[in-house]
Amino acid sequence: MCIFEHSVQFKVKLSKRGEYALRALIDLGIAQELKRPLLQIAELVEKERLPVKFLEQILTQLRTAGYIETKRGKHGGYFISKPMDTIRMGDVIRLIDGPLAPIACVSQTAYARCTCPDENHCGLRMLMLDVRNAISDILDRYTLAQIVEITLRKMRRDRVALPFLQPRPPSNFAVPGAAPVPKASRARKPVVTEGMP
Numbered sequence: 631m632c633i634f635e636h637s638v639q640f641k642v643k644l645s646k647r648g649e650y651a652l653r654a655l656i657d658l659g660i661a662q663e664l665k666r667p668l669l670q671i672a673e674l675v676e677k678e679r680l681p682v683k684f685l686e687q688i689l690t691q692l693r694t695a696g697y698i699e700t701k702r703g704k705h706g707g708y709f710i711s712k713p714m715d716t717i718r719m720g721d722v723i724r725l726i727d728g729p730l731a732p733i734a735c736v737s738q739t740a741y742a743r744c745t746c747p748d749e750n751h752c753g754l755r756m757l758m759l760d761v762r763n764a765i766s767d768i769l770d771r772y773t774l775a776q777i778v779e780i781t782l783r784k785m786r787r788d789r790v791a792l793p794f795l796q797p798r799p800p801s802n803f804a805v806p807g808a809a810p811v812p813k814a815s816r817a818r819k820p821v822v823t824e825g826m827p
Contacts, residue, residue: 648727651688653678655722658698658710659778661794668707669794677793688726695725714778720769730769731762738766 644652654674661669671689675682689708692698699711710717724730724739731737735744735752736759746752785792 644723645727647684647688648723650678650680650685651692651722651726652719653680654685654689654708655692655697655710655717655774656777656781657793658708659714659774660782660792662710662714663778663782664792664794666794667709668701668705669709670707673794674708691726692722697722710774714775715773717774718770719772719774719777720766722774723769730765731758733758736762738762 657674657677658669661667671682671685674680675685689698693700693708693711696711697717698708700706700708720730729737729740731740733744733755734740734742735746735749735755743749744752744755746755749755782792784790
């Protein structure tokens with residue numbers, strides 16, 4: 631059996647950090663496709679109901695990796711900095727959460743030999759290699775451009791209001807001359823749970 635000790639954690643579950651990073655990138659991609667390439671962090675926080683400080687850390691990590699950039703100033707914000715068809719979901723998850731492999735001895739990005747005496751004939755390693763391959767095949771197959779296109783197509787088909795069509799101030803700022811919107815009347819958008827085609 632493959633038992634290992636290594637400083638890199640291996641897990642198959644997507645972390646909250648990974649989830650928020652993907653959601654933010656998808657939102658930035660949707661905004662770009664809707665001709666609204668610049669989003670303020672408050673808009674992402676409001677739409678996705680994410681903790682602002684945590685999201686700031688994640689956006690900094692995505693910016694450092696070259697996926698997004700920022701524009702400073704009153705009308706500044708975040709935007710996708712590279713072609714969306716070059717951003718693979720698997721790469722983003724590896725950046726945020728680390729290796730996709732469930733155990734170190736099958737990882738392509740953080741390989742570590744396990745304590746199994748015969749790694750080439752270890753049944754557990756063979757099983758986990760198949761798991762790693764299945765996960766990476768799916769996540770590396772999809773680009774941000776494809777996920778954005780699938781999401782927008784489904785939203786249009788289901789007649790869901792598209793986000794980011796109108797530039798608007800974040801909800802915590804009062805619009806001069808407008809009546810405040812009571813919290814109870816703010817409807818939550820329906821959750822889309824359909825899988826990929």
